[in-house]
Amino acid sequence: xxGKVYLYPIWIRLWHILNALLCLILIITGISMHxxxxxxxxISFGLSVTMHNICGIVLTANYLIxxxxxxxxxxxxxxxxxxxxxxxxxWKQIRYYAFGxxxxxxxxxxxxxxxxxxxLQQVTYAAMMYFIVPLVFITGWxxxxxxxxxxxxxxxxxxxxxxxxxxxxxxxxxVFLIIHLYFATMGHKPTDHYKAMWSGYHDDExxxxxxxxx
Amino acid sequence: MKIKQxxxxxxxxxxxxxxxxxxxxxxxxxxxxxxxxxCHGKRWYTYANQDSSQVIKHKMFKxxxxxxxxxxxxxxxxxxxxDCHSSxxxxxxxxxxxxLEPLxxxxDCHTDTDDTPPMNFTGITEExxxxxxxxxxxxxxxxxxxxxxxxxxxxTRSKDNLNHVVAYDNSICLECHSGMGKFDILYGDPKSxxxxxxxxxPDPIKHFRNVRCIECHAEIREDVLVAHNIRPKEEAIRKxxxxxxxxSRLKYSLYKYQLAQEISEKGVLSSIVSNRDFAIGxxxxxxxxxxxxxxxxxxxxxxxxxxxxxxxxx
Numbered sequence: 001x002x003g004k005v006y007l008y009p010i011w012i013r014l015w016h017i018l019n020a021l022l023c024l025i026l027i028i029t030g031i032s033m034h035x036x037x038x039x040x041x042x043i044s045f046g047l048s049v050t051m052h053n054i055c056g057i058v059l060t061a062n063y064l065i066x067x068x069x070x071x072x073x074x075x076x077x078x079x080x081x082x083x084x085x086x087x088x089x090x091w092k093q094i095r096y097y098a099f100g101x102x103x104x105x106x107x108x109x110x111x112x113x114x115x116x117x118x119x120l121q122q123v124t125y126a127a128m129m130y131f132i133v134p135l136v137f138i139t140g141w142x143x144x145x146x147x148x149x150x151x152x153x154x155x156x157x158x159x160x161x162x163x164x165x166x167x168x169x170x171x172x173x174x175v176f177l178i179i180h181l182y183f184a185t186m187g188h189k190p191t192d193h194y195k196a197m198w199s200g201y202h203d204d205e206x207x208x209x210x211x212x213x214x
Numbered sequence: 215m216k217i218k219q220x221x222x223x224x225x226x227x228x229x230x231x232x233x234x235x236x237x238x239x240x241x242x243x244x245x246x247x248x249x250x251x252x253c254h255g256k257r258w259y260t261y262a263n264q265d266s267s268q269v270i271k272h273k274m275f276k277x278x279x280x281x282x283x284x285x286x287x288x289x290x291x292x293x294x295x296x297d298c299h300s301s302x303x304x305x306x307x308x309x310x311x312x313x314l315e316p317l318x319x320x321x322d323c324h325t326d327t328d329d330t331p332p333m334n335f336t337g338i339t340e341e342x343x344x345x346x347x348x349x350x351x352x353x354x355x356x357x358x359x360x361x362x363x364x365x366x367x368x369x370t371r372s373k374d375n376l377n378h379v380v381a382y383d384n385s386i387c388l389e390c391h392s393g394m395g396k397f398d399i400l401y402g403d404p405k406s407x408x409x410x411x412x413x414x415x416p417d418p419i420k421h422f423r424n425v426r427c428i429e430c431h432a433e434i435r436e437d438v439l440v441a442h443n444i445r446p447k448e449e450a451i452r453k454x455x456x457x458x459x460x461x462s463r464l465k466y467s468l469y470k471y472q473l474a475q476e477i478s479e480k481g482v483l484s485s486i487v488s489n490r491d492f493a494i495g496x497x498x499x500x501x502x503x504x505x506x507x508x509x510x511x512x513x514x515x516x517x518x519x520x521x522x523x524x525x526x527x528x
Contacts, residue, residue: 038463
């Protein structure tokens with residue numbers, strides 16, 4: 001039985017579970033609206049719009065909690081990408097996911113009190129939380145108040161562009177969610193990471209750390 | 215070198231912005247009409263009494279005043295007044311029985327042509343006869359009720375500025391239905407304010423600016439370019455997905471001409487690739503939808519393969 005390390009304080013867990021639920025509802029209602037037909041949709045179009053709008057507003061408020069939490073606690077440090085030996089570290093992690101995990105190798109960047117994300121997670125989470133998610137809710141707010149968007153900008157239909165960016169960003173979140181849910185099964189046991197996000201305590205993987213990977 | 219590049223870029227951007235602006239063509243008047251417009255182009259007209267040679271000034275009846283600027287910008291600008299009206303009008307004072315002269319209908323001159331897509335005037339006439347305007351107003355409703363032959367501009371076959379098409383076509387409806395003018399007089403409904411009646415829409419103003427009234431208030435007929443069968447208000451479209459969906463009715467009405475033009479100019483495949491985004495939910499690009507589905511399937515497939523190998527190697 002490995003040791004435990006308290007990695008996820010209560011505010012992160014609450015933010016994370018709320019964020020996950022909201023994203024799920026936003027994706028389902030978003031897909032429902034995107035693939036609507038004149039005959040209607042599986043979820044009523046009006047209900048989809050209302051739920052999408054409400055969840056989008058709550059998601060923005062929830063994001064502010066995340067943003068301020070990262071600003072005023074040490075959690076934000078986990079999102080600062082380390083560029084030293086960036087390519088080598090990224091490749092090591094990708095290789096592990098592609099081959100190492102099947103060969104029962106130790107994780108090259110085990111999770112512990114000093115490291116919460118591996119390099120690949122760090123880049124992906126930083127891109128999601130500081131670029132894609134803000135892009136989605138900013139464009140979402142713009143679509144909520146379409147009159148604030150200029151009709152044209154340098155000959156480009158700004159409304160269509162905002163719509164496209166919103167859908168593309170939402171699509172990015174959907175793909176991320178699938179991969180994120182799967183990679184969360186890659187602890188010592190498939191349920192370890194899920195339990196950790198519930199209790200706050202994560203297995204201290206550094207206890208298994210191989211000297212090769214230091 | 216860098217400054218030159220920046221200046222070139224700025225000039226290019228300025229050109230793009232200017233290009234987007236509408237240009238107003240210069241007025242080219244028809245001398246044959248000057249005689250008519252000398253009276254009918256003004257609010258007051260004068261004539262000399264043949265017996266006393268006294269110059270008499272009269273106010274022109276409002277409905278007989280022609281806006282000459284609008285006339286020379288309208289679709290009939292090349293016509294002389296007497297092309298449609300009796301040449302007896304050249305005689306002054308006009309004979310009183312000329313008032314009984316039957317007016318031409320649109321279809322007396324306009325016939326179906328090989329234009330793509332065709333207007334289908336026969337179809338328009340059939341649809342108009344079924345419309346609420348024709349059935350409730352009988353003979354009082356004619357083409358001229360909505361299309362003023364002295365100022366009308368056909369905008370349907372414009373592919374560059376849809377907002378202009380929408381604004382112009384809606385102005386025809388608003389002429390009577392703005393709730394402040396003729397509609398109140400006709401129906402005695404002083405509360406008929408358009409915004410209040412369309413408040414159920416998420417953003418009425420945005421809708422007014424981007425779609426025509428007929429999109430929701432007229433029945434679409436495949437072979438008629440512009441729907442003319444205006445339905446009673448109870449039959450108006452109130453289902454969002456009729457427009458905001460992949461098979462949007464707008465593709466068969468407002469966007470019909472543009473889509474047909476894009477297909478004829480670029481071919482079906484290119485038009486699908488470059489298909490512009492019109493209204494939210496109309497799935498602008500099937501290609502992008504396909505790419506997104508492929509990425510989605512790859513993500514799920516990758517996860518499935520990875521997990522199977524993990525289970526096998528356990």
